[in-house]
Amino acid sequence: MGSEVKIKAxxxxxxxxxxxxxxxxxxxxxxxxxxxxxxxxxxxxxVYxxxxxxxxDTEMDFSGELQPEVDVLFLCVGHGDAKHFLEANAIPEQVKVIDxxxxxxxxxxxxxxxxxxAGRTFIYGLPELQREAIREAQNVANPGxxxxxxxxxxxxxxxxxxxxxxVHVSGITGSTGAGQSLSPTSHYSWRxxxxxxxxxxxxQHxxxxxxxxxxxQETEVPAIHFVPYRGPFTRGILCTSYTRCSLSQSEAVELYKTYYAPHPFVTVSATTPDLKQVVNTNKCLLYIEKQGDQLVITSMIDNLVKGASGQAVQNMNLLFGLDERAGLNLKASAF
Structure with missing residues (x-):
């Protein structure tokens, strides 16, 4: 498929x-x-x-009903609701579903x-893990x-x-990670x-x-200990993961650069990155350092883009044979 293809979503x-x-x-x-x-x-x-x-940007109205003649359906509903939706609605088999x-x-x-x-097979939609399987899929489960x-x-x-x-991980996320429904922990005055x-x-992730x-890997993956934090900002995730590793810092950097060379949205940074560099983009920035025997990897993404809707569009591009980057050349707001 080329750039002339039009997808009804x-x-x-x-x-x-x-x-x-x-x-x-x-x-x-x-x-x-x-x-x-x-x-x-x-x-x-x-909608506006x-x-x-x-x-x-659009004069569309929200609809209370489905229109069956689409090529792809994005399910942006709550946990538990997607399965119920597919069970309750007869979606034609040829319609691709990204949940x-x-x-x-x-x-x-x-x-x-x-x-x-729900009568469908969903491929786990992390392109940096299984891009080719996604290309051949009919349905995709977007990662958390x-x-x-x-x-x-x-x-x-x-x-x-x-x-x-x-592996020990600490990570902080913005308030949009909690969804749009109000809760005590998402009110501005509290957050x-x-x-x-x-x-x-x-x-749960x-x-x-x-x-x-x-x-x-063939050997058993060791325990991953994860402490998440709610941050006083709206968008973005920053995680720091560390584990004992025999690689030197330069060896680890080379390993990561080689692994991600074919993947356009992941960049290994030579300097400590800031969260603002990825907010409003589909990028993931990684920074690698060695402290004693611990390999420390800092990763950051926009939770609503690479962590949700942007990754879903990336998966749609793969499903329909488009350039993986189509519609995702987004620029961060530095100031």
Missing amino acids: GIVGGAGYTGGEMLRLLLHHPNVDIAFVQSNSQAGKP EVHRDLQG LSQDFRWNEGTKENAVTA CFATAIQLALLPLAAEGMLTEE SSNISNYKVLNH LRELGRTLQSL
Whole structure:
């Protein structure tokens, strides 16, 4: 397929943060026409009344119903809702489905990076792990945001069978990671000038990243200890992962640069990066250092783009044979 291809896309659950980000990306994608944007809560309202930054970009209204004649369907609904949606709606088999919830990300007790449920087989959609499998897929389970940042920090080690010691990870995310529904921890007056941890050593994304890493190496992947934090900002994830490793810093940098050379959105930085460099982009920046016997990998992404809707568009590009970067040449706001 070439640049002349046009894809008809539908968005289910378009009123939330990931749905809004999907709209922003697809409205400016050279190969996409948006057929409909569905929302149960906002049906009949202009899209720009909910996503106010889109005023002047689209006159579309939210729809309360589906339009079946699409090429791809993005499910931007809550966890548990995607599976129920597919069970309740007869989506034609030829329609490709990209799900942004956690419903199809893992099977318990298996190394398979695919899940069969609701009559469909979903390939785990981390392009830096299995780009070719995604190209051949019909349905994709988009990875979680923290899972994406941590996996991109550890994939090269697992690919070489070098994850042999326990891994410790700390990570901080912006308030949009909690979704658009108000909660005590997402109110500005609570979140501003504040920080707290949550789901300590028990975050749900550990399940999918453990399965992914185990699929790459024959020896058992050691325990991954993860402490997530809520940050006093809106967008972005910064994770620091460290583990005992025999590689020198220069050897580790070379390993990571070689692994990610074919992947356009991951860059190994020679200097300590800042979160602002990835916010509003589909990039992941990695910084590698060696402290004593510990290899330290800092990874950062935008939780709504590479951690959600941008990665979903990247997967759509692969599904339809487009340039992986189509519609994702986005620039960070440095100031």
